[in-house]
Amino acid sequence: MSAVESALPTALRALPVPTLTAVAPPLPLVRELTDARVSPRSTPTLERRLLWERRYVRRLRFTDAAIVLLATALTPVFQLLLVAPGVLIGDPWIVARIPALTAIVWLFVLAAFHTRDREITGSGATEYKRVAHASGLTFGILAIAFVVFQLQGIRAQLIFAAPIGLLALLIGRWSWRRWLHRQRRFGHYASRTLVVGSRDDVEYVIRTLQRDGQLGYLVVGATISGSAERSITVDDMSYDAVGNLDDVARTANELGADSIIIASRPDADPEYIRRLSWELEGAASELILSSRLADVAGPRISLRPVDGLPLIHVKIPRFEGGRLALKRTMDVAAAAVALTLFAPIALIIGIAILLEDGGPVFFSQSRVGRDGREFRILKFRSMRTDAEQRLTALLEANEGAGPLFKMKDDPRVTRVGRILRKFSLDEVPQFWNVLIGDMSIVGPRPPLPREVRAYDGTVSRRLYIKPGITGLWQVSGRSDLSWEESVRLDLRYVENWSVMNDLMIMFRTAHVMVHPNGAY
Incomplete structure (x- = not known):
């Protein structure tokens, strides 16, 4: 016995000495505290x-x-x-x-x-x-x-x-x-994506992503809130419907998804997004919030945190000012160059039209431009001279979308006209309309007056800027698109056009002319 112990009273020496294990927390609690302090590692x-x-x-x-x-x-x-x-x-x-x-x-x-x-x-x-x-x-x-x-x-x-x-x-x-x-196209260099939300919103996101398979998102599954369905079909393609909103992180891990798109979140759970982002740390690269507002207003949307409060700003579009002056300058320069370069080709086309039926080379028609102003559009004639008189008899065979009249095998089209339409050469004279200010190089499709009379308030927004020789509609499928899709593309362009986008559309137009799709 040590000297210190001998100096203690007998009663105190009899008390049990506490050990380290008696005051330490249980082992599972230690592990839980340790895990909470370890930063997530990449999967x-x-x-x-x-x-x-x-x-x-x-x-x-x-x-x-x-x-x-x-x-x-x-x-x-x-x-x-x-x-x-x-x-x-x-x-x-x-x-x-x-x-x-x-x-x-x-x-x-x-x-x-x-x-x-x-x-x-x-x-x-x-x-x-x-x-x-x-x-x-x-x-x-x-x-x-x-x-x-x-x-x-x-x-x-x-x-x-x-x-x-x-x-x-x-x-x-x-x-x-x-x-x-x-x-x-083969699933490489694309993000494996899980889409989460209500059925309508999930279908909307998947349809948008698969419409253009070049966006980089490969949908591998969907989590649909409030549904016991095992699959979801969008435009004849089926996707597995797995998991629920409470185990999205686990579902993404099982599917090997590195991106999660939230098409819609639970209204009764305002903390859902933040909690899910924590659960995905180290397991996914992106958590993406989808909004139908971005379909038209995407380039005008910006996120600006104000004292910790994230505010989404949507810039209201303007249809006047310096940007339109720049667009007009580019139109005049491009039209002048195009008319000069196409002059020899135009001469050959004119001779071919005359030799076929002896009718006029050019076709002039009333179209509606910016602010509802009518103008006369110029084209190389691709139909017979009595095309307008024969239109009424062909209305029942219309294959066009909405108020558009289109036929893949229109009997009014001449042999030369089919070639011109296939490669969009019939529209070359419209560069003159651009030069005099009726049209623009890039813009919505110039509608007929009867089409405009059938417009509702939303579709009429196409008339806020000048119509174009080419545009998103022309380079995205043309007559093969539905009426709703054509309107969506035109409205997106009207509200979000830019010089760089115009240049990209011009470039894509050249590719479409060589590889025509939906041109008839």
Whole structure:
């Protein structure tokens, strides 16, 4: 016995000495507290998603670097060949290093503008906008720097590298996007997606995603609230209906889904989204909230947290001002160029029309333009001269959607007219309508007066801007689309048009002319 113990009273020595195990919490509680403090780790599903994203970004990064380096390095060669050797003036040490400096700044700004973010690559115009803005800022910075420091040699980069490099960058991004779309047809490079919500909202989301299989979301299942159905069918395609709203995280894990789209949430559970996001940490890459408002107003929606309160802002569209002036300037320039380039082809088309039946070359018809103003549209005549008189007898055979009249095998169409319609060459004279201000290059389809009389208040919004020779309707299926789908596409364009979107539609129009779909 120690001296301390011998000094204690006998009664105190008899008391039991508490041990560590007597005051420690039970082992399961220790494990629970430990698990709560460990940050979530990535699951194999999430790692698979991140792997293909990194692979695609590496491809874009390598292509961008190769294009920028070539464009800047070859600029002195272009300058010597196309201008004159004597133009290369200034400090040789500086001039020799201008291509390297330009390339470094260009690649840095491309990265700073997040031009390779997964959210913008693969679809939409944002990727192209960021590449264009980053390239413009690059040469703006360099030009200012050379002026401030009184340096020479940047002029050649501005003249040659800027336009050639930007064009090559856009073509490179477009080429990789085409490759990505081909891969997604086989389910590669796409997010395995679980759609959650009420039946109507789930069907709406799935139908939108499968309408264009290039959006990058591969639906692997659906969780339908308040339904015991085992499957859901959307446009002849069946999807498994699994789980319920309380075990979405577990269902996503079982299906190997790395993205969850909430088509609608329980109204009685305002904390549902936040709780689900916590459950998905480490197991999924995206939790996406779907809203039908975004179908038309998508580009005008922004999220702005105000003192912790997330507010969704919807910018009200405007149909006047500087943007329309810019659109008009682009229309005049494009129409003038198109009329000049198509002049020889127009002469051949006119001769072919005359030789077939001797009738007039052009067809003029009343159409309704912006603000309900009527104008005379010009086309190459593709029908017989008595086409309007024979229309009444063919109304019962109408295959068009809504108030449109369309027939795949319209007996009024001439042999030359079928060729013109197939490749949209009958619409070439409409560039004259663009030049004089009746139409735009890109816009809604120009309707007939009888069609406008059948419009309701919603469809009449198509008349807020000038009709176009081409548009979303023309490059998305044309006459094969339903009336509702045609209206949806036109309204989306009317409220959200931009110069970059117009350029993309023009580019897609060229592809549609070579590979016609729905043209009759």
